[in-house]
Amino acid sequence: MPQRLESPWPAFNELLALRPGTVTTVVSLSGVGKSTLALNIATHAVADQHASVAYTTTEMNVRQVHEKTMAAHIGADIRNDTLDTQQLSTLRAFGLEMDRLPFRVLPLVGMHHDVGVIERLLDEMHADGKPADLLVVDSIQGIHEPSDPDGPRNVMGTLRLLSDLHDVAVLAVSHLKEPTRTSPGLEAIQGDVVDRSDTVLALHRSTKYWDFHDPDDPSSTITVLKGSNPGAVIPLVLQAPYARFVSEGSE
Numbered sequence: 001m002p003q004r005l006e007s008p009w010p011a012f013n014e015l016l017a018l019r020p021g022t023v024t025t026v027v028s029l030s031g032v033g034k035s036t037l038a039l040n041i042a043t044h045a046v047a048d049q050h051a052s053v054a055y056t057t058t059e060m061n062v063r064q065v066h067e068k069t070m071a072a073h074i075g076a077d078i079r080n081d082t083l084d085t086q087q088l089s090t091l092r093a094f095g096l097e098m099d100r101l102p103f104r105v106l107p108l109v110g111m112h113h114d115v116g117v118i119e120r121l122l123d124e125m126h127a128d129g130k131p132a133d134l135l136v137v138d139s140i141q142g143i144h145e146p147s148d149p150d151g152p153r154n155v156m157g158t159l160r161l162l163s164d165l166h167d168v169a170v171l172a173v174s175h176l177k178e179p180t181r182t183s184p185g186l187e188a189i190q191g192d193v194v195d196r197s198d199t200v201l202a203l204h205r206s207t208k209y210w211d212f213h214d215p216d217d218p219s220s221t222i223t224v225l226k227g228s229n230p231g232a233v234i235p236l237v238l239q240a241p242y243a244r245f246v247s248e249g250s251e
Contacts, residue, residue: 052102058142072244199227
């Protein structure tokens with residue numbers, strides 16, 4: 001595994017800090033693109049950096065994960081667009097490549113699970129000779145029971161422990177409960193999430209925060225709230241039909 005996993009967006013890499021034994025958490029409101037961001041990073045890690053990835057999700061099933069992965073790769077809405085011959089060929093080749101790569105998807109949709117299922121996935125990958133370099137958890141709130149006040153603390157504590165025991169980089173996704181007009185600060189995030197993360201990143205899109213002047217504006221920002229270079233802001237553009245973010249100016 002590289003000493004630091006990178007993202008598809010060069011300007012973001014110095015801030016991401018996905019290294020073995022670390023926990024990075026991305027926070028935002030629902031619908032802003034946290035799951036898309038995490039999936040883009042995971043796909044880049046396995047396809048471009050030859051990393052082994054454990055991807056756990058309470059937001060999507062396996063088919064949805066694969067569809068979004070392929071849509072992002074070819075830059076087309078594979079559900080609605082009519083694909084040309086070149087796109088179909090690229091899609092097939094990428095699908096075959098992903099099938100051979102160590103990309104394990106564990107869907108946890110529609111129910112709350114003990115975080116132990118994630119540890120068992122890591123153990124299985126280690127036993128198969130392909131220990132995970134990156135563990136994605138989407139989302140923290142989806143793992144624990146909503147009525148459990150200690151849920152976030154217990155989940156984050158376990159992820160912190162797993163990052164150390166398995167020497168794996170952890171990328172976790174966390175929901176914000178209260179909307180803000182600007183990118184949120186640490187005060188808007190649960191303390192247990194902040195305390196047990198090495199890096200905290202806020203994903204913000206103005207059209208999801210009561211600014212309806214341009215509801216289709218895909219412009220987004222990632223702000224470092226905790227970690228290297230706190231306060232740094234990276235602009236990205238969400239291409240929602242293609243399930244991907246791109247660097248500003250490259251769309």
